[in-house]
Amino acid sequence: MVPCVPSDLPQTLLEPLLIRYATLNGFKCRWNTTFLSLQRDSTDSGPTTTTVQDDLTGQTYQIRSKFLFGADGARSRVVEQIDLPLRVKPGQGLALNVLVKADLTRLVENRKGNLHWIMQPGHDNPDFGWIGIVRMVKPWHEWMFIMFPKAGMELKVRPSNEELLQRVKEFIGDDSIPAEILGVSRWYINETVAEQYSRGNVYVHGSLVRKIQANGN
The missing domain is CATH 3.30.9.10 (D-Amino Acid Oxidase, subunit A, domain 2)
Known part of the structure; x- marks a missing residue:
């Protein structure tokens, strides 16, 4: 491994950089959009059809892709739908x-x-x-x-x-x-960790440590 200077950016600074790079390099970024479901072809390595909803219009549409990455935290609907095993330690204060x-x-x-x-x-x-x-x-x-x-x-x-x-x-x-x-x-x-990080061509973030926002009650 080659030594390097560490870089530590909080999420509020890193995400705008990632979005800027993505939009300037041909990626389509959709806001106000909710993931609803996924469906794969007959094999785990086949294309994935993802159904999403436009939260402004209420309309649903589908996206076909070779890979799907779920980075939606410990309450991940992607994790739920591909049935990945999780280790959960809730209520830690x-x-x-x-x-x-x-x-x-x-x-x-x-x-x-x-x-x-x-x-x-x-x-x-x-x-x-x-x-x-x-x-x-x-x-x-x-x-x-x-x-x-x-x-x-x-x-x-x-x-x-x-x-x-x-x-x-x-x-x-x-x-x-x-x-x-x-x-x-x-x-x-609330701490949740995935025991495996993929199923076929659907991947999730391995560490799903989640901060559950309190509602003030």
């Missing part, structure tokens, strides 16, 4: 995603990393953010602060933005650094 604008260049100058576990033994940790992960989004001024509540406190966690910002500052550990919350979301960790 609540997490809070707090997108933050804060220039941490000085703090990571000698310890650059994309992912940092933050634990503060002996600190009076709030129940909603007992421990945390700080994930770099844009070096080194945009970060995702992922907060995990104390065990058994998931249903009681309803922190205000002011409380979240205070916890962010505690994780940073330097009151002189300005921090601004750009967005907050709640999600539950």
Whole structure:
């Protein structure tokens, strides 16, 4: 293997690049479209007929292709229809995603990393953010602060933005650094992994770790 410089792009930045490349190189990209079903010819290696629905008009139509790739997560309808075996670990707890604008260049100058576990033994940790992960989004001024509540406190966690910002500052550990919350979301960790990644000429993404968005209830 040839050594190379790593590249770490969050989904919000990578997907626009992929779409731009695809559209400029002859691929047709359809939005507001829902996968409904697939049907293969007599052999697994034969062409696949995929039925999709235009969500704006409600009309359905079919696409013939030599290969089909399902990258639609742990609730994949492609996985369901080709009946791939899955290993499922649901209900692994609540997490809070707090997108933050804060220039941490000085703090990571000698310890650059994309992912940092933050634990503060002996600190009076709030129940909603007992421990945390700080994930770099844009070096080194945009970060995702992922907060995990104390065990058994998931249903009681309803922190205000002011409380979240205070916890962010505690994780940073330097009151002189300005921090601004750009967005907050709640999600539950449900882990699903496919035991095999294809059936014939239909393929799926192997790791289907899924973040299930909480509805606020």
